[in-house]
Amino acid sequence: MATNDESMFKALAGVTTATLTTILLKKGLRNVWIRGAFPLAEGSSRVVGRAFTVRFVPAREDLATPESWASPKSSRGAIEQMPAGCIAVVDAMGVKDAGIWGDILCARMAKRGVSALVTDGVVRDLTGVLGTGLPVWASGAAAPPSVAGLTFVDWQQPVACGGVAVFPDDVIVADLDGAVVIPAALVGEIVDAAVEQENFEGWIMREVEAGAQLPGLYPPNEANKAKYEASKRKD
Incomplete structure (x- = not known):
């Protein structure tokens, strides 16, 4: 988990506000x-x-x-x-x-x-x-x-x-x-979740560009979840 402003802000610089609103919504905000x-x-x-x-x-x-x-x-x-x-x-x-x-x-x-x-x-x-x-x-x-x-x-x-x-x-x-x-008290946990979501959506975009259909991909079914996790291990 990011522990200071420099590392947190560097991570957030790669996260869209659209992604952040989704993550915050999942937290009830x-x-x-x-x-x-x-x-x-x-x-x-x-x-x-x-x-x-x-x-x-x-x-x-x-x-x-x-x-x-x-x-x-x-x-x-x-x-x-x-x-x-x-x-x-x-x-x-x-x-x-x-x-x-x-x-x-x-x-x-x-x-x-x-x-x-x-x-x-x-x-x-x-x-x-x-x-x-x-x-x-x-x-x-x-x-x-x-x-x-x-x-x-x-x-x-x-x-x-x-x-x-x-x-x-x-x-x-x-x-x-x-x-x-x-909110200041939530920044650390939001950063980690937002970076993961951004990475996941990047993978989905690559799958779409390769011709994948949306049903079962976004949101992912179990097979696509496993495929995504396997892609992370390759990276």
Whole structure:
């Protein structure tokens, strides 16, 4: 079993989010896919990292002001706390008419070594954001600033991003199908099961390409289970 982040994350980098949702479903976890978070750049590579959570609430006029950006408790302050390798998970309540932040903030995240930004909201300054090279999963882009529709609250709290409960240090895996949350306490056992499932489905694909029919193969009957186990021994 994988025992540390480096080995676990290396293994998860080879596992699709589609496979992960299946494995998590088998563990009884159905609500793990963050709604509204899709890669903004074409051909985005899979990313894996621990969640650094950021939370917004609805805009309140006395708090959601441009002056609030200078407060220590602000999106700017949150970014300065993000460790290298983390994935920033921003709960924007699905608001799509106020960008949580733009190119300058994303550039700072990239400079700090943050692996990616995942949000159920939107960004602004899209061309600039893409130019920073920071991988972003979001619902799109909007010109207005965050304070037009949101109030920044805090970081490293439990959040509800895209309808999914995300806690600090949960593991996030994001690819072209979106972003999936793996509870921190389950990561080790999920990794092993997911890698095995990925290997098994790779074997099934090779069988299909060789002309095999699906009934009895996917899901496998006893004969195909034995055939798969024999293939592993050959490897």
